[in-house]
Amino acid sequence: MYEKNGDKRIDPYSITKILTCYLILENEDLNKKVKITKDKYLDYTDGSHMMAIKGEQFTVEELLKATLLSSANDAAYFLAVNAAGSEKKFAELMNEQVKEWGCE
Numbered sequence: 287m288y289e290k291n292g293d294k295r296i297d298p299y300s301i302t303k304i305l306t307c308y309l310i311l312e313n314e315d316l317n318k319k320v321k322i323t324k325d326k327y328l329d330y331t332d333g334s335h336m337m338a339i340k341g342e343q344f345t346v347e348e349l350l351k352a353t354l355l356s357s358a359n360d361a362a363y364f365l366a367v368n369a370a371g372s373e374k375k376f377a378e379l380m381n382e383q384v385k386e387w388g389c390e
Contacts, residue, residue: 299333305384307353307365310366314369316347317346319343319345322344323340333359336356349362
């Protein structure tokens, strides 16, 4: 079989987005409004983003679609911070969930 960079370590961006969406679907109301509090997409110039602008409002469902369909990093960020209050707290929720599943 063909292999390209088989031993190269890469960040699991898409996997973390799937886990983010899972946790949001389990814990949030899809109709809940999320107000964009800063132009976070500026931090994601190397990845996909929806270019949300400070002050815009989206439903949780709209942000989930942006995360899953267009791989929008900023949409995943806004979902996470809205759900947990900060990136760090959401990361803790993610770690708790995968430990519950038996991941190390």
